[in-house]
Amino acid sequence: MKTAFIGLAVVASLSGCASITGDTSQFVRVETLDKDGNSVKGAKCTLQNDYGSTSGESGGSIIARRSNKDLFVDCKKEGYADANATATSRANAGMWGNIIIGGGIGAIIDHNKGTAYTYPEWMKLVFGKTLTFDRTDDKDGQPSLAKGPAAAPSTTLSDQPAPNLVSAEVAKAK
DSSP: OHHHHHHHHHHHHHTTOHHHHTOOEEEEEEEEEOTTSOBOOOOEEEEEETTEEEEEETTEEEEEEOOSSOEEEEEEOTTSOOEEEEEEOEEOHHHHHIIIIIOHHHHHHHHHHTTTEEOOSEEEEETTOEEEEEGGGOBTTBOOOEESGGGSOOSSSOSSOOOOHHHHHHHHHO
16 A cells, blocks of 8 residues: 555656646747847747736746736837737646546646646747747747737738837927
């Protein structure tokens, strides 16, 4: 009996249970591109879900709070129309480990805490477009692919850099 309990504990620890590892957040690599596909670093990017928001600069990784809800990404840089994305939340290995090994209690806890879910690890947003990314498309060492009709050129946002509205307001004041 004692050997079976130890064996079950070892298997459960290898399953990636998020309640045990405490992974309430993950790093998300966010890059921004211009309409020609050239990298534009230093855009201010905000990542937001039901747990709140966090921000950082494009060209690096930003910490996102895990959740079972989608993550909304908004990147801004002067001279460009905003780059927006929705990152679809998907159940991770910890959730399936909970269900297979530990039954429903761990899965319920991890679901409620959001730790049983993961976002795409690497996204390339395009200024002037709204894209959707899904973690199921992740491949090691490669960015997630944009999906769906939102990946087509936007009809509502211009692919050209946005006018500098702050400068226009200052010019009107003079």
